[in-house]
Amino acid sequence: MEFRSMNRSIPPIVLNLIIINVLFFFAELLLGGTSGFIGELLNQLPLFPIESGFFQPYQLISYMFLHAGFSHLLLNMFGLWMFGSLMENLWGPKRFLIFYVVCGLAAGIAQLLLGNGPAVGASGAIMGLLVAYGYTFPNTQLFVFPIPFPIKAKWAVLGILALDIFGGISNSPTDNIAHFAHLGGAVIGFIIVLYWNKTNRQRFY
Numbered sequence: 416m417e418f419r420s421m422n423r424s425i426p427p428i429v430l431n432l433i434i435i436n437v438l439f440f441f442a443e444l445l446l447g448g449t450s451g452f453i454g455e456l457l458n459q460l461p462l463f464p465i466e467s468g469f470f471q472p473y474q475l476i477s478y479m480f481l482h483a484g485f486s487h488l489l490l491n492m493f494g495l496w497m498f499g500s501l502m503e504n505l506w507g508p509k510r511f512l513i514f515y516v517v518c519g520l521a522a523g524i525a526q527l528l529l530g531n532g533p534a535v536g537a538s539g540a541i542m543g544l545l546v547a548y549g550y551t552f553p554n555t556q557l558f559v560f561p562i563p564f565p566i567k568a569k570w571a572v573l574g575i576l577a578l579d580i581f582g583g584i585s586n587s588p589t590d591n592i593a594h595f596a597h598l599g600g601a602v603i604g605f606i607i608v609l610y611w612n613k614t615n616r617q618r619f620y
Contacts, residue, residue: 425496426503428512433492436537439480440488457481461533462523475523476516481535483591494541498548505551514607518543518600525599529583532591539596542579543604546572550608576601 425433443457462478463469482488503511522539548555549572556565559574566574576598583594 424500426500426508426511428508428515429495429499429503432495432499432515432537436480436482436488436492436495440482440485443481461535462526463533464531465527467533470527475520478523478535479519479537479540482537483535487536491537491541494545495537498541498544502544502547502551514543514547514604515540517607518604521603522593522596522600525602526593526596529595530593531586534593534596536593538593539600541600542575542597543600543607545575546601546604547608548572550605550612 446457459469459471460474460477460481462474463471482491499511499515502514506514519537519540522542523534525539526534549568553567553569555568557568557571558565559571579594579597579601582592583598
């Protein structure tokens, strides 16, 4: 009963994205780096730099479903559930899926152009959702760790973006976060939601 009730509370695209990400994560744990067909396939799914010689166009999609560890997966899936559920309920499943994929593609392109090294994770698409949420519900109070008091969504989003800008510019060798991918997803997410809001379109597909 609890599982069925949880299913009803999570809209379909968000639920399926979470399931797919979790399945990919377990596949990475069990078969990543092995010599079998699935293991070799998983090794080709991260987003590799073009100059590496390992880049393939499909990696702009596949990298979004891989994660570097459990905490990486947990944080992204929490963000997808928290912000994605609200935005899918607002937009509907088709518009939401288009938004998510386009933000993920933009994040991947930004990583190829500005980032360093291979990239994995749904963070770029999640950043697009976060920006859309902050634009749509700017005065909603959010708790952002480690800040001990709630702040408005618009300030939380701006603060997170500022951290990514600083992280991308500083280019610390010990920092393995794809800051420019985050910013790419955020920028295209803002452009899309701004366009939808100004044109008041009912459909984007």
